[in-house]
Amino acid sequence: MPSKSTNHSRHVAKKSAKKVHAPVASRRSTTLRRIHTTPAGTAADIRASLGITKDDLEAALTAIDSAL
């Protein structure tokens, strides 16, 4: 059976390991972490979500060609 001091050392080591990996404990960081896990949308997703039509996209591409 392990001695009392060994158990204590293990407990301390476990606690510090947890501290290293644990995220900053605040309500805000929890909220942001949830939001961050959302997969990024593609350009097509953004256009569909916003209701950008083919005509709008064509106009944007023409403006890019003219401006750049």
Add this chain to the structure above:
Amino acid sequence: MAARPSIPDNKAVFLNVPFDRSYEPVFLGIVSALVSLGRTPRCVLEIADRGQGRLRRILKLMQSCRVSIHDLSRVGGPARFNMPFELGLAYAMRAYRSPQNLYLFVILESTPHRLSRTLSDMAAHDPAIHEGTGRGAIRAVLNSLGTPSAGPFPEDVDTLYRRLSKVARELKRRDRTQTLFKRGTFLRTVAAATALATQASLIAP
């Protein structure tokens, strides 16, 4: 009568910002950063008013988003009450939505420490400071909604922003308008931002 709730789009970000010409650089910075993060910038401009009223349109749009950005940097006269009012709506949505359907809001300001005087009720919330510039807006949005380890890097978004600013000028010229804050011009500006972000490999096509 309350607006009918819709299923929130996780990637949609409602923009509650001043629609004036001097704000356009900051607005383009916000749009550049959001598109680079694969998020959809939404604002009341995009919905044509079919008699339902502006506030109803705003509520419906906010309910369809998961996140909102509120810029409280316009503090001079004449008084602009729309932004703090809509922040109040967002605060209520955050307070009363279920944890599974969490709502997040981000506050933007141009000047540090001013919010504690202009809106002391929000004293516990630190605004992201954009210093009234597009580059500042990019960093404020990336810091608030981005994941530093996953990118994009602010320098990459700066390049997109510079290109988008040129394209936005061209779009205004073609649309014969002095401002970006018209429905069609706004939609085409976001369309241009997605095309430029795809070209820069910041997001997938």
